[in-house]
C-alpha cells in the first residue's frame with residue numbers, strides 16, 4: 001500500500017484548518033527529484049497528543065542521567081524526579097565500589113512553602129546531605145518548571161556548595177517550559193558538560209600506541225555501548241569516554257585527549273562534538289552501529305580516518321570473524337522477516353539508524369520520523385544556515401568556545417581532512433531523508449491521531465516506537481517494537497545486537513497469538529458436520 | 537548506606553509517591569467518553585502517560601496545553617483554549633477534565649475562568665469541563681485522585697427526586713478489583729452507581745476496531761443523579777474530609793455516608809457485604825457464603841506459614857490500610873506501614889491493629905528500607921518501586937497497587953472480596969514459602985557449620 005498526496009490531504013482534513021496547515025509542513029512523501037523541506041523543532045500544538053517530553057527530560061533524563069558516579073538532584077516537586085527515575089534503561093557497571101548511583105532518585109521534593117518562600121535553602125541542605133550520604137564524584141542539580149518561575153538562583157547555590165564540599169557541583173537550568181522538547185535539554189546539558197567537566201582532567205594524551213576515541217550520543221540502552229565497545233576493543237581502539245551511556249565523571253573529564261569523536265546520536269550531542277572540534281582540534285565522525293552493514297561501514301570509515309594499514313587490516317579481520325559468527329544465526333530470521341514493512345518513529349536518530357537494520361533483514365521502512373529532531377537531522381547539516389530560530393529556540397543560551405591555548409592540537413592536516421570529507425561523513429551528517437527511497441512517508445512529531453491514521457493507510461507489519469504509542473498499535477493487531485527501551489531486551493547495536501533484534505522481531509511475527517484474533521464462530525459456522533465421540 | 541536512620545532529612549531519596557496530577561488523571565479515565573488535559577508544559581503529561589500506560593498496558597491519551605516560556609509570563613489561557621479545541625475536534629468527548637500542574641499553579645492560572653470563558657465563546661452548553669487543582673507540590677497522587685473524584689461529583693451532581701440506588705465510590709483499585717466489586721453488587725442485587733469505573737477503559741479487551749475513547753466507564757447521567765441515592769458507600773477511611781466526595785454528597789444533599797475500608801481481608805469484606813445487606817434488606821446469598829468459607833479454609837491452611845511473616849506495607853493510604861488488615865488477620869506481623877502521603881489518619885487507623893509497627897507518612901524508600909532491615913522484615917507488600925528492597929536487602933516483594941511497571945498484569949491483580957483476598961493471601965504466603973525454601977539450606981548450613989564473619993556495612997550503590 002502506498003500513500004499519495006491526495007489521501008494525505010484527506011487524512012489531514014479531519015483536523016481543524018489551522019492545525020492542518022501546521023501539521024502539513026511536518027509531513028512529506030519522499031521525492032528525490034525535488035528539494036524537500038520539512039518543518040521540525042517547533043512547538044507542538046496544544047491538545048495534540050505528542051510523544052515529546054520536556055527540557056528537563058532531555059537534560060536530566062537523557063544526557064546527564066546515565067553518568068553513574070554523579071548524583072543527579074532534581075530540584076522541584078516530587079513528580080518530575082519520580083517520573084525520570086531509571087526510566088530509560090541505561091545500563092552501567094562500575095569499578096569503583098559504591099560509585100554507581102543510577103538506581104537512585106534524589107529530589108528536593110518541594111512543598112507549597114518552598115514555592116512561596118523559595119527553595120534555595122532546602123536545595124543547599126539537600127546538597128549537604130547528598131554529599132554526606134553518597135560521597136559522589138560530582139553532583140548535578142536539575143531544575144524543573146517551578147524553579148525558574150520562583151526565581152531560585154541554583155547557579156549561585158551550586159557555586160557556594162562547590163566551595164564548601166570541594167567537588168564539582170553543576171546546576172542546569174533545564175526548566176521544562178524551555179524549548180519545545182527534550183532537545184532543548186540536550187543542548188543545556190551539553191553546554192554544562194563542556195563548560196565544567198570536559199578538560200578538567202590532568203591527562204594530556206591517551207595511552208601510547210593506541211587510537212583513542214570518544215563515543216558521543218550513545219546511551220547504553222539495553223547494553224548497546226557494551227557491544228560497541230566489545231568490537232572496538234577487539235580491533236584495538238582505546239575508548240576514553242562514552243557520552244553518556246555507562247559514562248562517568250572520571251572518564252569524561254579527560255575526554256579532551258581523544259583523537260577522534262564518534263557521533264552516534266547526532267541530535268542530542270552534536271553541540272559537544274562541534275565544541276570539541278573547535279576547542280581541541282578533534283574532528284567528529286558520524287557513525288551508526290545499528291545494523292550489520294552500517295556497523296561495517298562505520299568501522300571501515302574509522303580505519304580510513306586513521307589511515308593506518310595495520311588498523312585497516314585488523315578491522316577487516318574482525319569484520320569477517322564477526323560475520324562468520326552471526327550470518328548463520330541471521331539466516332533463519334531473515335526468511336521470516338523478508339518482504340515485511342515497518343514504521344520507524346523514534347527520538348532523534350534511531351528513526352534513521354534502525355532503517356539500516358530493517359534493510360539488513362529485508363524489511364522496508366514505509367514511514368519514518370523523529371520525535372524531537374531538527375531539520376538537519378532530516379535534511380542534512382548543509383541546511384543549518386537556513387534554519388531560522390524562534391522564541392522557543394532563543395531561550396537556550398549558546399556556549400562560545402575558543403581554541404584551548406595549551407591543548408588545541410590539529411589531529412589531522414587540513415588537506416587530508418578535506419580529502420577525507422569527500423569519502424566519509426567527517427564532521428558532517430547528511431540526514432535521514434537522502435537515504436530513504438522515494439514514495440516513503442516522513443513525519444515529524446507523529447501524534448496519536450496520525451499514528452492511527454497512518455496505520456490504517458499503510459498497514460505495516462511492525463511498528464517501532466515507544467511505550468506511549470505501543471498499545472494503540474497492538475490494539476490494532478500489529479506487533480510493536482519499542483525502540484526507546486527495547487521492551488526489556490537488547491542490546492541491538494553492533495553484530496550481536498543485530499541477531500538479538502532479528503530474533504525479537506521474528507518472535508513477534510511468528511507468535512501464534514495473532515492466529516486467534518478472529519474467533520472460529522466468525523470464520524466458519526461452528527459444528528459444520530458432526531463430531532463423533534472418541535475421534536479426536 | 538550508613539546505619540543510622542536520619543528521620544528529619546530534607547532529601548527525598550527514592551520516593552514512595554508520585555504527584556497529584558498523575559492521580560487526577562485516573563478517575564477521568566473511568567467516565568464514559570471522557571478526555572483529560574494537563575495544563576502546564578508538556579513534559580508532565582508525557583511522563584504521566586508513560587507511567588500509566590506501563591502499568592495498565594493500555595493506550596493513555598492525555599492532552600497538554602503545552603505552555604512555553606511566553607505562557608509562563610502572559611498566562612496560558614490561549615494555550616488551554618486551543619488544547620480544548622483540538623481535543624474536541626479529534627476525540628469528540630462528552631466530558632473534559634482539566635488538571636493543573638506546578639507550573640500552572642505557580643503562575644496562578646484561573647482555570648475555572650478560562651474554561652467557562654471558552655464554553656461561552658463557543659456556545660457549548662452541553663460539554664462539562666471539570667477543572668481540578670492538582671499542584672505537584674500540594675500532595676501525592678493518592679490525594680490527586682480523590683481531589684478529581686470530588687470535583688467530578690461537585691460539578692455534575694444535581695438533586696432531583698429520591699431514587700433507590702447506592703453510590704459506590706472507590707479509590708484507585710485494579711480494573712480486576714472493580715469488576716469483582718461489581719460482581720458482588722450484582723450478587724447482592726444492589727442498584728448502584730460506581731464511580732469511577734475504569735474496569736473496562738483501562739483493561740480493554742482486544743477488539744478489531746480500535747476506538748480512541750469508548751462508552752465504557754461511569755455514565756455521566758448516573759453521576760448527575762448521585763444525590764438521589766439512598767446511601768453512599770465510600771471506600772475511603774483514610775481520606776481527609778476536604779477530599780471526600782461522599783462527605784460532599786452528605787452535607788449538600790443529605791445522602792448518608794458510609795466510609796468503609798476496601799473489602800480486602802475477611803473482616804473488611806464482611807463489613808462491606810453486611811452494609812449492603814443492611815441497606816437493601818437482602819440476605820447475603822449462598823454463593824458468597826461459600827466464598828467466605830473457602831477464604832476461611834485458606835486462612836486456616838496458611839496461618840502456620842504466615843505466622844513467620846513480618847511485613848513492610850507501603851503505597852497509597854487506603855490500600856495500605858486494607859493490606860495491613862489482611863496481614864493482621866492471618867498472623868503476618870506488619871513491622872513497617874508506610875505511605876508517601878501526608879496523612880495522620882492512616883496511623884490512627886493502623887495503631888489498634890499493630891501498635892508496635894513503625895508507622896510512616898511522607899515516607900521515602902530509604903526510611904522504609906532501614907526500618908525493614910532493622911525489624912527483619914521478610915516480605916514487602918506494595919508497588920514495583922519496592923523492588924529496591926529486594927535488590928538491596930533481599931526482601932521479596934508481593935506486587936500490589938500502583939504502579940507495577942516491572943511485571944506484567946498489574947491491571948489484572950485481584951485482591952478484593954473473599955475470592956480476591958484468598959488470591960492475595962496466597963500470593964503473600966507463597967512468597968514467604970518460596971523465600972523459606974530458597975534460604976532453607978543456607979540457613980541450616982549457617983546454623984550448624986558456618987562461622988559467621990563480621991558483617992560488612994552496605995554502601996550506597998552496592
Ligand code: SF4
Pocket residue numbers: 076077078079080081144145146555556557576579580583636637638639670671672673
Ligand atoms: S511535580 Fe509538578 S511539575 Fe513535576 S510532573 Fe508533577 S505536576 Fe509536573
Ligand code: SF4
Pocket residue numbers: 054055056057080143144145146174175176177577578579580581583637638639
Ligand atoms: S514540570 Fe516541567 S520539568 Fe517537570 S515534567 Fe513537567 S514540563 Fe518537565
